[in-house]
Amino acid sequence: MGLDFLKRTAAPKSYSSTVELVEFWRLKATTAHKGQPFNVLEDLKNAALDAVWVSIIGEEPGTLRYEKRKLEHELKGQQFDDPAPPGSFMKEQVEYIVDTIMDASATPFPAWAVKLEVLKPRFHRFRKVVTREMSRAMKKALTRYEGLDVDSLGKDSIDTCAMDLVLRKQALQAKKVGVEPSDPAKDVAMLDELFVLLIGGHDSTANTLAWFIKFMGAFPQAQTELRAALSSAFGPGIPTLSQILEADIPYLDAACEEALRLSGTSNGVLRSPLQDTTILGYPVPKGSIIYMNIHVNHSSVLADESQRTETGKAARQKKDDGFKTPAGRDLGTYEPRRWLVRDETGKEKFNPNALPQLAFGAGVRMCFGRRLAVMQFRIAVTLLILSFEFQEVPEGMQSMACIERLFRTPQQPYTKLRVL
Numbered sequence: 549m550g551l552d553f554l555k556r557t558a559a560p561k562s563y564s565s566t567v568e569l570v571e572f573w574r575l576k577a578t579t580a581h582k583g584q585p586f587n588v589l590e591d592l593k594n595a596a597l598d599a600v601w602v603s604i605i606g607e608e609p610g611t612l613r614y615e616k617r618k619l620e621h622e623l624k625g626q627q628f629d630d631p632a633p634p635g636s637f638m639k640e641q642v643e644y645i646v647d648t649i650m651d652a653s654a655t656p657f658p659a660w661a662v663k664l665e666v667l668k669p670r671f672h673r674f675r676k677v678v679t680r681e682m683s684r685a686m687k688k689a690l691t692r693y694e695g696l697d698v699d700s701l702g703k704d705s706i707d708t709c710a711m712d713l714v715l716r717k718q719a720l721q722a723k724k725v726g727v728e729p730s731d732p733a734k735d736v737a738m739l740d741e742l743f744v745l746l747i748g749g750h751d752s753t754a755n756t757l758a759w760f761i762k763f764m765g766a767f768p769q770a771q772t773e774l775r776a777a778l779s780s781a782f783g784p785g786i787p788t789l790s791q792i793l794e795a796d797i798p799y800l801d802a803a804c805e806e807a808l809r810l811s812g813t814s815n816g817v818l819r820s821p822l823q824d825t826t827i828l829g830y831p832v833p834k835g836s837i838i839y840m841n842i843h844v845n846h847s848s849v850l851a852d853e854s855q856r857t858e859t860g861k862a863a864r865q866k867k868d869d870g871f872k873t874p875a876g877r878d879l880g881t882y883e884p885r886r887w888l889v890r891d892e893t894g895k896e897k898f899n900p901n902a903l904p905q906l907a908f909g910a911g912v913r914m915c916f917g918r919r920l921a922v923m924q925f926r927i928a929v930t931l932l933i934l935s936f937e938f939q940e941v942p943e944g945m946q947s948m949a950c951i952e953r954l955f956r957t958p959q960q961p962y963t964k965l966r967v968l
C-alpha cells in the first residue's frame with residue numbers, strides 16, 4: 549500500500565475513528581469513570597477494528613459508535629436495543645482464529661493441531677461467516693465498477709480501500725478482454741489474504757496503543773514533553789489530518805518510535821531456511837524453525853564478529869552500534885529522547901537509526917501494513933495527547949507484565965483520564 553494511497557483513503561478513516569474514540573473517552577471521563585481508572589483495551593480494539601475494516605473493505609463497522617450510544621442510553625437510564633453493528637461478527641471470528649493459532653502453537657505438534665482444528669464444526673462456521681461477509685463486500689464493490697469504461701477503470705484515484713486496489717484491476721482486465729469479471733467470492737486465496745490483513749491490522753495497533761497509554765501514565769515527564777512539542781507545533785485546538793501528516797515534529801516521531809520499541813507488540817518472527825546454512829558459526833539445517841526475538845528492550849547478546857558473513861559485516865557497518873551510545877541506556881524505560889540528535893546547526897532531529905528497530909520485522913516478509921500502522925499511530929498519539937492527560941493509575945494497576953498471545957497484550961491496560 550503506497551503512501552499516497554494511504555493518505556487519500558485510510559488516513560481520513562483513521563482520523564475519524566480516533567475522533568470518535570476521543571469523544572467516547574470524554575464522555576467516560578466526565579461521567580461513568582470520572583476520576584476513576586478504566587480498562588482501555590476493548591475501546592482501542594473497537595477503534596482499530598473500525599479503522600482497519602473501513603480501510604481494507606471500505607465499509608464502516610461502527611463498533612465504537614455502538615458502544616458510545618450504549619453508554620449514553622445507560623447514563624440516561626434508557627433501555628438500549630440498537631441492533632449489533634455490522635462489524636460485530638468480525639470481532640468474534642478474529643478472536644476465535646487468534647485463540648486457535650495460540651492454542652495450536654502451544655502444543656508439541658502445531659501443524660497437526662491445526663489439521664485437527666479445521667475438521668471441527670467451529671472452524672467450518674468461521675469459514676462460512678468470513679466467506680459470506682467478505683464475498684458480500686466484494687460484490688458490493690464490484691457493482692461500482694459495472695458502468696465504468698476502460699479509461700475510468702484504469703485510474704487508481706477511484707479506489708477507496710485496499711480491496712478496491714485488487715478488484716478494480718480484475719474488473720479492468722475483464723473489460724479489456726470483453727468478459728465478465730470472475731466471481732471474487734470463489735477466490736479463496738484472496739478471501740484469506742483480506743482476512744489476514746484484518747487480523748494483522750487490528751489487535752496489533754490496539755495493543756501498541758494500550759502500551760503507549762500505559763507508558764504515558766508511568767513516564768509523566770515524557771508525556772509532558774510530547775504535549776509541549778505538539779502544542780508548540782499546532783497551536784491551540786485540535787489539528788486537522790493534513791496538519792498531523794505534514795508536520796515535522798522530531799519529538800512526536802521519537803515518541804512513536806519509542807512506543808513501538810518498548811511495547812514489543814509483536815515480539816518475535818519466524819524464519820525457516822530453504823537450505824542448510826550457518827548463522828554466526830552455528831549450523832542450521834534446512835527446514836529448521838528459527839524464532840527471532842525482535843523486542844529491543846535490553847542490550848543485544850554479543851556475537852563472535854569473526855563468524856559473520858561478508859554481507860552480514862557490510863550490513864552491520866551501515867549502522868552505528870546504538871547499544872554502545874546513550875541511546876542504548878536503560879532500555880526498559882520509555883525515553884523518546886534516545887531517538888533524537890542535534891544537527892550541525894544545533895536543531896533537534898529524529899534519528900531512526902539510533903537503535904535497531906524491528907517492531908515490524910524485516911526483509912521480504914516485513915509487515916505488509918507498516919506504513920498504515922505508523923500513520924494510524926501518529927494520528928492516534930497526536931489526538932489523544934492533545935485531548936487528555938493520562939494520569940498515574942493506582943499501584944495495583946501499574947504492572948508492565950504482559951499476556952503472550954499473537955501479540956503482547958498488557959495484563960493491566962488501565963488509564964485514568966483528565967480531559968484537557
Ligand code: HEM
Nearest residue numbers: 748749752753756814817908909910913914915916917921
Ligand atoms: C503497530 C502495529 C503493527 C505491528 C507491531 C506489526 C508487526 C508485524 C510483524 C513483526 C510482522 C512479521 C514480519 C516479519 O516476519 O518480518 C507482521 C506481518 C504482517 N503484518 Fe503487521 N504489524 C502491525 C500492523 C499491521 C497492519 C495495520 C496490517 C494491515 C493492515 C498488518 C498486516 C500484516 C501482514 C499481512 C503481515 C504478514 C506479512 C508477510 O508474511 O508477508 N500489520 N506485522
